[in-house]
């Protein structure tokens with residue numbers, strides 16, 4: 001925490017949402033764990049360009065990529081406090097804070113990326129975004145996060161049996177801990193930034209993620225087996241600090257909301273390109289990719305995760321409605 005504070009203090013020399021800085025009257029500081037050029041980083045930069053143009057240069061966005069402002073769970077707290085204005089994160093780290101976000105983090109809840117798009121672009125997506133308001137945050141938009149699969153340093157995983165005894169890092173969410181344990185493996189929640197060295201030193205055997213993250217994090221260098229079981233399609237989310245939001249006029253709030261929405265189609269294009277490029281790079285590096293996998297036992301093993309986490313009427317109804325979306 002002290003290290004985090006020192007790091008943040010160094011980067012954020014002044015308070016958030018400064019006025020009068022350079023040509024911009026309002027500068028929104030945005031956090032992202034991914035490096036420059038990653039689709040989420042590029043999408044928020046694009047949103048900033050739209051905003052600057054539409055506000056005649058008054059409103060600007062500065063993206064602090066590569067976890068410069070901290071690991072996701074910490075940056076979420078900082079955003080709730082108003083130290084960080086905008087934050088692009090996975091929905092996963094919100095699971096333990098906002099119960100309804102769990103519904104998009106349930107294994108195999110979405111049949112495909114198209115199904116996920118239909119859900120988040122519709123009224124269910126809006127309902128979940130509205131939930132952030134009770135937690136000092138404004139939900140602005142959903143971004144793509146591909147599908148997540150297991151990778152490890154030990155052996156090719158071709159069935160659930162092969163997972164037994166291996167330890168996998170998961171995002172800090174009880175849903176993901178229960179998911180990995182239900183498959184007979186051991187879950188270790190830890191920040192993204194610690195995964196590479198933890199696999200390298202044998203603290204854990206592997207982790208799970210999408211193609212672009214597997215590639216850009218370099219995890220493929222230390223985990224040579226990637227099994228496309230595609231257990232999760234977790235959307236990413238762009239949120240704003242309510243404290244920063246409340247300091248803006250309704251007109252400027254609307255500009256931000258609209259620019260965030262308008263960055264989504266661009267983000268989806270960038271994502272599709274990067275997914276293909278990352279897959280090519282990882283395969284070229286010699287990673288063994290296991291694609292001939294029967295997902296049925298994986299899906300069946302998830303029943304206990306649903307039993308544990310889908311316990312309220314709200315959650316049950318959300319699951320049913322999601323399944324009913326074409």
Ligand code: GTR
Nearest residue numbers: 089090145171192209210213
């Ligand atoms: C990535 C996601 C990040 C972060 C990371 C993780 O796919 O884009 O926001 O959540 O996974 O596993 O921590």
